[in-house]
Amino acid sequence: MLNRRDLLTALVTASIGATATPLRTLAASLQEGRKKLPWRNWSGSQHCLPQARVAPASVSELQEMVASSKGVIRPVGAGHSFSPLVPTDGTIVSLSRLSGxxxxxxxxxxxxxxxxxxxxxxxxxxxxxxxxxxxxxxxxxxxxxxxxxxxxxxxxxxxxxxxxxxxxxxxxxxxxxxxxxxxxxxxxxxxxxxxxxxxxxxxxxxxxxxxxPYRLRRESHWRSFDEIVAAAESLAGQHRNFEFYYVPFTGMGFTDTHDFTDEPIASTEKLDANEGVEDLKLARDWLESVPKLRELILGAYMRTLESEVTIEKSWKNYASERNVRFNEMEYHLPREHGIPALKDIRQVLEANHPEVFFPIEFRYVKGDDIWLSPFYGRDSCSIAVHRYFDEDFEPYFKSIEPIFRKYQGRPHWGKLNTLGREDLRALYRHWDDFAAVRREYDPDGRFLNPYLHSLLG
Structure with a gap:
């Protein structure tokens, strides 16, 4: 008997022929930098050939390195940011040995x-x-x-x-x-x-x-887009953690909730999220030119998917393994603008970008008083759009970003955006206060790579 993934593959392959997508290679010459170690982020969209890459084993070693080195110094973590915060031809510093x-x-x-x-x-x-x-x-x-x-x-x-x-x-x-x-x-x-x-x-x-320490009961339910957006505010208020995903060209999405529980650790059978994304890519490759058929097949398939429940320790229940790489744009909007903005994004996406298959992610975040926090002074909704790492993200993101800006969005600092210094100054009332503190503690601009120099230099 066919399982659901085999069923989806059979439905898609019976509809239309597939096309192949070439892989993009990293645009860097190892011959030119044979004595240097290139760096790139997780998706491959940001890369550089720094003069040095170091990982100090102590705070004193880090202090000595900063005091004695020349040129720009940038910290690097896991490389999960998509914005150009790291790239420099100076020194890249990992704190991976300062861990625990x-x-x-x-x-x-x-x-x-x-x-x-x-x-x-x-x-x-x-x-x-x-x-x-x-x-x-x-x-x-x-x-x-x-x-x-x-x-x-x-x-x-x-x-x-x-x-x-x-x-x-x-x-x-x-x-x-x-x-x-x-x-x-x-x-x-x-x-x-x-x-x-x-x-x-x-x-x-x-x-x-x-x-x-606490346990969480995590539940995921497949629903229609209209059902999700109608219930989103209510569900956000009912559950400790609530988010949802909309899958383009399906009319369907799923909600994800977490709540405190004392129940014993347990789990229902789960779909592999990475395989699910690959399935969506397959459907896109075969059915991109016939979006109505794509929606019919995928929508019908998703209505057969069962809800999932996972009861686990908190730190094991929040994160999901992401093996399919992508590039991402995410903006944080005033809470009241979240659902209207999402509806506009869906309309533009499905009218102009049949090449997109990655789900759109929608989350809620409480406001705060941190100077450069995108959530400063307002409870927010975060909307994230994604594009497969090996495909050109610019046309899609360029058409979506004006919607984010129309609804007073502030970009996630680690995600792709096109905002410049004056755009950001207008969004952050303490921009100049931050810049003054930055100059006080880094008067020589040691931490400013070209991107940050354009914003703060």
Missing amino acids: LVDHDPASLQATVWGGTRLGDLGKPLEDVGQAMINMPDIDDQALAGCLATATHGTGLTIGCLPTFVQGLQLVDGRGNLHDCDADNNPELFKAARVSLGAVGFITQVRLQNIA
Whole structure:
């Protein structure tokens, strides 16, 4: 008997012939840089050939490197940012050797963590000392310092982005000096450093506010687009964490919720999300020229999919493995504009871009008071659009970005956008305050690569 994936393949292959997509190669000459190590991000859209790549083993080693090196210095984490925050022909510095739990306080449920710690490596050590992160994003490969630099977030109507959990920071500035800061000690630096684009200093240690370990019940349900958008606000209020995905050219999507539970760990059978994306690509390749047939087949197929339930420790239940690479644009809009913007995006997408198959992701984030947080001063909805890594993202993103801007969106710092200095200044009331602190702690512009120099130099 055919399983659902075989059924989908049979339906698609019976409809129309396939086309092949050539792979794109990294545009860098290894011959020219034979003594250097090239760098590229996860998707391959950002790359450079730095003069040096270093990974200090201690804070003092990092301080010495910053004080003695020449040219631009940029921090690098897991490379999951799509914007050009890292590329430089100077020095790239990884904090991967500054990783793990430093200290913890069982009374306050706070923990001090090295900035180079990957989120996926933090769950178990925190659990072992009776703590857990308040929330997590849907990818846990990122380094903690990089999450703060770009205001990485999960989803939840009453939960802020990851920098809102930060109670204190330690960082190395542009001349190699070490600073500690929190709301009472160096408060201006703290306001700037919690979301800093890596332009104020290297974040070496982070003091996080956590909560006691907890389990989550995660449920995913397939629904029609109209049903999802009609229920989204209600579902966001009913569940601790709520997000949804819309699959282009199907009329269908799925909702994803998380709630606290004491139930025993268990799971229903799950679809492989990476295989699912590959299936959507197959359908696109074969049916791109007949979108109505594509919607008919995929919509019918998705209506056969069953709901999924996973009960697991929090740190195991948030993230999903992402093996299919993509490029991404994400904007954060005032909450009241989220659903209207999504409807406009769907209309433009399905009228003009039959080549797109990646789902659109929609999340909720609580507002905050961090200077360069995209959620500053307003509860927000985040909408993310994706394009397969080996295909040209520019036409699609160029047609969607004006919708984001129409609805007062602020771009995710780690995602692709075309905004310049004056655009961003208009969106952030503390832009000049941030720039002043940046100059104070990096007066020589050591942390400004060409992209950041265009914004802050």
